[in-house]
Amino acid sequence: xxxLLDTLEGTLGGWGTTLLVGFVALAGLITxxxxxxxxxERKVAGWVQGRLGPMEHGPQGTLQTxxxxxxxxxxxxxxxxxxxxxxxxxxPVVAFLPALAxxxxxxxxxxxxxxxxxxxxxxxxxxxGVSLMGIFMGAWSSNNKFALLGGxxxxxxxxxxxxxxxxxxxxxxxxxxxxxLGEIVAxxxxxxxxxFIVMQxxxxxxxxxxxxxxxxxxxxxxxxxxxxxxxxxxxxxxxxGFAVFFLAEYTYMFIVCGIGATLFLGGxxxxxxxxxxxxxxxxYFLLFLMVMARWTYPRLRFDQLMNLAxxxxxxxxxxxxxxxAAVLKFVEVGS
Amino acid sequence: xxxxxxxVLFAFMGAIGFMAVMLGLNHLLGPKPKAALTxxxxxxxxxxxxxxxQRDNRRRISVKYYLVAILFVMFDLEAVLLYPWAVLYxxxxxxxxxxxxxxxxxxxxxxxxxxxxxxxxWQ
Numbered sequence: 001x002x003x004l005l006d007t008l009e010g011t012l013g014g015w016g017t018t019l020l021v022g023f024v025a026l027a028g029l030i031t032x033x034x035x036x037x038x039x040x041e042r043k044v045a046g047w048v049q050g051r052l053g054p055m056e057h058g059p060q061g062t063l064q065t066x067x068x069x070x071x072x073x074x075x076x077x078x079x080x081x082x083x084x085x086x087x088x089x090x091x092p093v094v095a096f097l098p099a100l101a102x103x104x105x106x107x108x109x110x111x112x113x114x115x116x117x118x119x120x121x122x123x124x125x126x127x128x129g130v131s132l133m134g135i136f137m138g139a140w141s142s143n144n145k146f147a148l149l150g151g152x153x154x155x156x157x158x159x160x161x162x163x164x165x166x167x168x169x170x171x172x173x174x175x176x177x178x179x180x181l182g183e184i185v186a187x188x189x190x191x192x193x194x195x196f197i198v199m200q201x202x203x204x205x206x207x208x209x210x211x212x213x214x215x216x217x218x219x220x221x222x223x224x225x226x227x228x229x230x231x232x233x234x235x236x237x238x239x240x241g242f243a244v245f246f247l248a249e250y251t252y253m254f255i256v257c258g259i260g261a262t263l264f265l266g267g268x269x270x271x272x273x274x275x276x277x278x279x280x281x282x283x284y285f286l287l288f289l290m291v292m293a294r295w296t297y298p299r300l301r302f303d304q305l306m307n308l309a310x311x312x313x314x315x316x317x318x319x320x321x322x323x324x325a326a327v328l329k330f331v332e333v334g335s
Numbered sequence: 336x337x338x339x340x341x342x343v344l345f346a347f348m349g350a351i352g353f354m355a356v357m358l359g360l361n362h363l364l365g366p367k368p369k370a371a372l373t374x375x376x377x378x379x380x381x382x383x384x385x386x387x388x389q390r391d392n393r394r395r396i397s398v399k400y401y402l403v404a405i406l407f408v409m410f411d412l413e414a415v416l417l418y419p420w421a422v423l424y425x426x427x428x429x430x431x432x433x434x435x436x437x438x439x440x441x442x443x444x445x446x447x448x449x450x451x452x453x454x455x456x457w458q
Contacts, residue, residue, distance in 0.1 A: 019345055075361070077361055082378075098347075163410045167414060
């Protein structure tokens with residue numbers, strides 16, 4: 001392993017080696033995470049409903065998703081006659097494109113990150129908007145009414161929930177005084193640092209709800225509500241195009257939970273185990289909450305969804321922001 | 336300064352490569368039946384088993400979506416303005432807090448106006 005790294009460093013230089021190793025690791029993370037999450041979700045769904053879930057392939061059905069991927073690779077990709085071919089083919093790529101960039105910005109441990117960007121948090125949220133464009137491109141170019149309805153819902157839902165997401169994260173930025181994800185973690189882990197979940201429990205609640213909606217997950221999955229819209233925005237996609245939308249969805253789940261762990265749970269902070277292990281554990285704890293929410297709550301109606309965002313979450317996050325600012329100022333004046 | 340953003344650019348290129356491999360493999364491995372042998376109905380828009388009701392499904396969208404988008408622009412600009420403020424809050428002193436209150440009041444008045452006008456009702 002070290003010999004291989006030395007050869008790489010000889011040919012590419014230190015910087016190139018970091019990049020190459022990092023991206024290979026991240027591509028592996030994307031694939032393994034999606035495969036694990038699909039299996040995990042089906043397993044949890046089974047247990048919640050008193051079933052076993054996948055059992056056939058491998059111990060406890062662990063190889064199920066790997067075989068699903070192989071199956072999807074061997075499927076015919078049908079391009080329906082009425083679609084806008086270029087946009088239709090480009091849409092899954094655009095939906096997936098920012099995922100790797102967002103993953104490269106996450107701090108997996110104190111100094112373990114692909115790149116240490118000063119405005120990391122803002123950049124992650126900005127890239128999050130790009131994937132929505134991919135979803136809408138797919139919906140619009142499909143020229144199918146189910147897809148179009150799903151796409152419209154996805155857009156209005158995503159922009160409505162972007163605001164509580166930004167505002168709840170802003171309360172944390174206020175406490176940390178930085179947009180740099182590494183510095184936000186450092187603010188929670190220093191001498192008398194506290195995880196921001198203690199100071200910002202309301203923001204964490206808002207963040208988790210908004211993040212679930214941003215990733216189009218149940219109970220906010222009306223863009224792909226199968227009981228009314230067949231499969232929503234990806235109705236017309238087959239084979240890998242379909243799989244890529246799923247891969248993107250599960251990668252974004254990992255990313256929003258990674259940001260959640262960074263902002264509220266102290267990133268890679270924890271006793272005994274190394275930092276990256278703690279980070280992954282925290283991320284999968286948050287992902288477990290998201291999966292449980294899916295199998296616990298019924299899907300919201302569209303007007304309920306919009307009311308929850310505009311009449312409850314946004315005012316609440318504004319109040320939380322104001323309260324945070326006031327308390328910070330009083331503490332400052334008092335000391 | 337901007338060198339730290341370079342990996343992000345490479346990440347985009349890496350993602351394109353990743354996509355190319357996956358979609359390319361699908362293209363290589365997937366069956367490609369001859370178009371002449373395939374019934375035309377296979378390429379019709381999905382319609383729950385009945386013949387398609389209309390060929391072109393791109394139609395006008397309810398104006399309610401437009402209202403949501405306009406409201407979003409208003410609040411999103413607010414978020415963009417507040418992020419630098421949040422970073423610099425500790426250095427701004429009491430002025431920072433007063434500024435936030437004034438800013439939020441003007442914003443909340445806008446939200447209340449939209450609420451009272453019924454822009455938030457989804458009918």
